[in-house]
Amino acid sequence: MNLAIRDIRYHRGRFILTSIGLGLLLGVVMSMGGIYRGLFADALTILNITKADIWVVQQDTNGPFAENSRIPEDIKYRIKAVPGVAEASPLSFQTIQIDRMGKPLRFFLIGYDLNGFGGPPVIMAGRNIRQKHYEMVVAKGMKMEIGEKIRLGLHEYTVVGITGKVVSSSGDPAAFVSLSDAQDIQFKKDNDAIRNDRERIGANLAGIQSLSPVQAKFLQKNISGITESTHTVNTVVARLAPGANLNEIQERIRRWNHFKPLSVEEQTKILTKGMIEKARMQLGLFRIILLVISAVIISLIIYTSTLDKIKVIATLKLIGSQNRVIVGMILQQSLLMGVIAYGIGYVLILSTYEKFPRRIVLEPFDLQMLFVIVVAICMIASFVGIRKALKVEPAEALGG
Amino acid sequence: MDKSMYAIEVDKLTKIYGKGETAVTAIADATFQIKPGELVAILGPSGSGKTTLLTSIGLINEPTHGKVVIDGAMVADEGWTPGLDLKRLRREKLGFIFQHHNLIPFLNALENVMVALEINHLSGAEAKNRATELLISLKLGHRLNNYPTALSGGEAQRVAIARALANKPKVILADEPTAALDTENGKNVMDLLKKLAVENHSAILVVTHDHRMVEGFDRIFQVSDGRITSEVCN
Ligand SMILES: Nc1ncnc2c1ncn2[C@@H]1O[C@H](COP(=O)(O)OP(=O)(O)OP(=O)(O)O)[C@@H](O)[C@H]1O
Ligand SMILES: [Mg+2]
Numbered sequence: 001m002n003l004a005i006r007d008i009r010y011h012r013g014r015f016i017l018t019s020i021g022l023g024l025l026l027g028v029v030m031s032m033g034g035i036y037r038g039l040f041a042d043a044l045t046i047l048n049i050t051k052a053d054i055w056v057v058q059q060d061t062n063g064p065f066a067e068n069s070r071i072p073e074d075i076k077y078r079i080k081a082v083p084g085v086a087e088a089s090p091l092s093f094q095t096i097q098i099d100r101m102g103k104p105l106r107f108f109l110i111g112y113d114l115n116g117f118g119g120p121p122v123i124m125a126g127r128n129i130r131q132k133h134y135e136m137v138v139a140k141g142m143k144m145e146i147g148e149k150i151r152l153g154l155h156e157y158t159v160v161g162i163t164g165k166v167v168s169s170s171g172d173p174a175a176f177v178s179l180s181d182a183q184d185i186q187f188k189k190d191n192d193a194i195r196n197d198r199e200r201i202g203a204n205l206a207g208i209q210s211l212s213p214v215q216a217k218f219l220q221k222n223i224s225g226i227t228e229s230t231h232t233v234n235t236v237v238a239r240l241a242p243g244a245n246l247n248e249i250q251e252r253i254r255r256w257n258h259f260k261p262l263s264v265e266e267q268t269k270i271l272t273k274g275m276i277e278k279a280r281m282q283l284g285l286f287r288i289i290l291l292v293i294s295a296v297i298i299s300l301i302i303y304t305s306t307l308d309k310i311k312v313i314a315t316l317k318l319i320g321s322q323n324r325v326i327v328g329m330i331l332q333q334s335l336l337m338g339v340i341a342y343g344i345g346y347v348l349i350l351s352t353y354e355k356f357p358r359r360i361v362l363e364p365f366d367l368q369m370l371f372v373i374v375v376a377i378c379m380i381a382s383f384v385g386i387r388k389a390l391k392v393e394p395a396e397a398l399g400g
Numbered sequence: 401m402d403k404s405m406y407a408i409e410v411d412k413l414t415k416i417y418g419k420g421e422t423a424v425t426a427i428a429d430a431t432f433q434i435k436p437g438e439l440v441a442i443l444g445p446s447g448s449g450k451t452t453l454l455t456s457i458g459l460i461n462e463p464t465h466g467k468v469v470i471d472g473a474m475v476a477d478e479g480w481t482p483g484l485d486l487k488r489l490r491r492e493k494l495g496f497i498f499q500h501h502n503l504i505p506f507l508n509a510l511e512n513v514m515v516a517l518e519i520n521h522l523s524g525a526e527a528k529n530r531a532t533e534l535l536i537s538l539k540l541g542h543r544l545n546n547y548p549t550a551l552s553g554g555e556a557q558r559v560a561i562a563r564a565l566a567n568k569p570k571v572i573l574a575d576e577p578t579a580a581l582d583t584e585n586g587k588n589v590m591d592l593l594k595k596l597a598v599e600n601h602s603a604i605l606v607v608t609h610d611h612r613m614v615e616g617f618d619r620i621f622q623v624s625d626g627r628i629t630s631e632v633c634n
Binding site for chain 2: 001003006007009010011311312315316317318319320321322325393394395397398
């Protein structure tokens with residue numbers, strides 16, 4: 001006969017309510033762990049889908065995921081020419097927020113070379129981008145339909161395909177357009193601005209008297225060409241040929257000045273250490289606080305239920321119960337409460353995690369660790385109750 | 401007389417609560433012997449030391465001075481005999497009945513009796529059989545699955561008696577077992593105890609306030625101010 005279970009059965013209302021409450025708490029703890037893993041997975045998504053070995057970024061920067069990195073598009077030819085490099089492809093990234101049907105739509109726009117790589121990893125519906133202009137492939141998370149049009153910059157873009165779960169390092173869903181479209185959206189000035197610029201350049205050149213009108217015209221054309229150029233990208237990614245030496249190639253690109261070749265490992269470090277570290281610490285802190293709260297709740301519940309049982313405990317001692325019977329009763333109740341709460345939390349999170357706005361990644365290891373921690377907490381939490389119970393004198397069973 | 405003839409032997413038992421100026425001598429120099437099967441009542445006013453006498457014999461309250469021998473085993477001689485497993489002695493040799501039935505509220509009648517057997521190392525099935533048998537013999541066969549709150553006072557006290565008897569103790573100690581019952585139920589409980597003393601050959605020590613309840617007892621101790629002032633033998 002198990003006294004812990006009999007007691008719980010008799011007071012099941014209280015026990016169930018407490019377990020549900022604790023279950024919710026543990027569910028939140030699990031979701032926080034999942035959010036952290038999700039942050040990780042999100043941060044590395046683009047890195048992973050690109051499948052590049054080297055990310056060439058602007059010198060003295062940590063690359064487009066950390067800060068502004070701008071390099072000329074045509075550096076791709078030079079990178080491609082490095083021995084050991086199999087492919088090189090330019091990429092452009094920008095975060096865009098527009099209004100769509102009265103609600104803000106925030107997404108991460110990736111421009112890629114249609115003949116290169118770094119485009120949508122899979123096409124789940126529709127097709128990939130085929131035309132050089134005004135077509136886009138969006139991540140499932142953008143909740144857009146094929147055929148839907150949105151205005152970006154100076155033009156309208158049509159959704160032609162849906163890709164899987166691609167998000168930026170900050171969790172915004174991604175959309176893909178051709179590189180030249182992305183460059184237009186990012187850099188192209190509207191016609192008024194262009195006209196203004198041209199006039200200002202013209203006026204400046206007209207002030208230089210030694211220039212003939214023909215020379216001035218020629219210069220104006222050239223300068224406008226440069227200022228209106230949009231052939232800038234954020235990074236050029238490269239894949240190595242089998243057997244190529246990563247370090248050697250990195251060394252070589254570094255010697256060119258102006259560029260910094262980041263390996264995937266370095267890029268991972270930038271993404272995880274720099275960007276997620278704070279979120280990780282914050283989530284970790286919250287998890288600890290919630291676990292402490294759970295421990296306090298379990299202690300209090302076990303302690304008060306021990307106080308309710310003082311007379312029972314005294315009677316048991318008086319009729320000769322061993323201490324282990326009494327300790328066992330309290331400890332088992334505590335453990336049972338923890339395990340049931342864990343189960344409730346687990347079922348809760350398992351049935352809802354896909355509906356969270358942010359990605360939640362449930363790692364078996366994390367869940368197992370949490371289980372061990374919950375068991376430990378239950379044991380520690382039952383300590384106050386057990387101490388109280390051991391102090392009860394059998395004589396307390398006598399009298400009213 | 402041979403020592404082992406007695407279920408309980410008490411020699412100059414003294415219990416003093418507290419120390420120095422606030423010390424209270426609750427029992428002073430009590431000396432008596434009780435044979436197996438004897439039914440003894442302890443009568444006395446409130447505060448006279450009846451409960452103290454019972455708990456000192458019952459291995460709950462450490463005697464300050466004097467000797468206590470239970471079923472031939474010296475349990476106290478100027479304090480507990482060193483190395484005693486009091487709990488074990490309590491569950492093997494003693495049965496307790498309280499003023500309030502002290503049943504465990506979250507166990508039904510059957511389980512309340514089983515618990516005493518299981519802590520004494522009976523298996524679940526054996527405990528269940530013995531507890532059922534016992535409760536049926538106490539006319540509680542129809543109440544096995546009732547929780548204490550669903551039992552009448554008399555029924556609950558009979559379940560408590562079954563629990564006290566479960567391990568066939570040599571000594572049964574009852575502290576005002578009828579105080580919470582009406583006269584009729586009280587009488588029934590006392591009659592039951594008398595019957596059990598005879599049948600089980602247990603020594604039964606019953607504390608009571610109520611003179612009317614002691615009819616048919618073998619001996620009656622009158623206690624006042626911590627001393628046994630008179631002893632009546634029937
Ligand atoms: N734990 C204790 N600490 C100090 N004094 C105590 C303690 N228990 C009892 N006493 C004192 O010892 C004396 C005897 O108490 P006891 O409980 O044995 O009396 P009783 O005859 O059982 O009384 P009642 O009929 O009211 O139950 C009383 O004066 C009481 O105040
Ligand atoms: Mg008393």
